[in-house]
Amino acid sequence: MDRVLISDLAVRCIIGVNDDERREKQDVLINLTVFTDMRAVARSDSIEDAVDYRDLRTRVVEIVERSQFCLLEALAQAVADVCLEHPGVSKVMVRIDKPGALRSARSVAVEIERERA
DSSP: OEEEEEEEEEEEEEEOSSHHHHHSOEEEEEEEEEEEOOHHHHHHOOGGGSOOHHHHHHHHHHHHHHOEESSHHHHHHHHHHHHHTSTTOOEEEEEEEEETSSTTSSEEEEEEEEEOO
């Protein structure tokens, strides 16, 4: 399956379980691998046949900025759901990094893979 990749999309949101994490937005990095069939768009060279990655980015940023999840796992599921709403997307892999979540680690991340039902 063909893929569209969006790497290191930086977004700020409320994420975490501690009181300080619930008060102030934190940085998260989102990486998406969107699975789609690109044969039609490769022939037509038309945005109407493509997964519009600008639109996808906008929709992901909107949902993440408005979110107030406690866990990265729940945020990743919400991002996957938004991606799978696009009719051309058959599967998505979502990785969300939370830099500085652990003092001795550069980042903590979760990665999920979801398919259209």
